[in-house]
Amino acid sequence: FGFKVYQALDKDAPTIASLTSVSSTRKLAGFYESAVKPSGTEIKYNLSNDNGSSWLWFNGSSWTVGNGTYDQSNTAQEITSNITLLPLGPGLFKFKAFLKTSGNNTPQLYAVVLAT
Numbered sequence: 001f002g003f004k005v006y007q008a009l010d011k012d013a014p015t016i017a018s019l020t021s022v023s024s025t026r027k028l029a030g031f032y033e034s035a036v037k038p039s040g041t042e043i044k045y046n047l048s049n050d051n052g053s054s055w056l057w058f059n060g061s062s063w064t065v066g067n068g069t070y071d072q073s074n075t076a077q078e079i080t081s082n083i084t085l086l087p088l089g090p091g092l093f094k095f096k097a098f099l100k101t102s103g104n105n106t107p108q109l110y111a112v113v114l115a116t
Contacts, residue, residue, distance in 0.1 A: 013044075013070040017096040021051050022114045024091050028083050030115035033076040040102030043109055044073035048096070049089030055096055058082045070098040 035043055046055035046066055057066040058074050063086050066072035073096075074082075093114050099107050 013098040013100045015096060015098050016109070017052065018094045018112070021092040021094050022116075024093060024116045026116045027088055028086055028093060028114055028116060030113070031076060031079040031083050032111075032113040032115070033109065034111040035076075035107055035109045037107040038102070038105035041105050041107040042075065042100040043107050044070055044075055044098045044100065045079055045112075046073050046096045046098075047079065047086060048094040049087055049092070051090070051092035052094045052096075056086070058085070063087060070100060073098050 031045075031047075033043065037043060046057050046068070047063075048055050054065045055068055056063045057072045058078055059072075063082070095112055095114065097109055097112070099109065101107070
């Protein structure tokens with residue numbers, strides 16, 4: 001994946017998104033991140049099943065369109081636990097990541113894998 005950096009809506013959680021889509025005719029089976037998250041930091045995600053036209057988050061019971069903020073996003077663990085419930089859509093998957101900082105500590109995202 002290449003990344004696009006977005007103007008941060010929240011200065012403490014800059015946002016990046018994948019530039020390329022993962023095309024699939026099957027539902028996603030896994031979501032994996034490779035990251036370093038120093039104390040007080042976190043990385044949360046939105047997923048898109050329509051090539052980035054809308055961004056989804058898991059609200060505790062279902063995947064729904066979010067408001068594009070850190071508060072309506074999920075950790076990799078939350079996504080992994082609920083990835084099989086993500087609707088297929090047209091099968092063009094993307095992700096958006098919110099990098100929550102803390103003071104001088106910033107998380108580092110090295111890779112994201114969307115598995116089918």
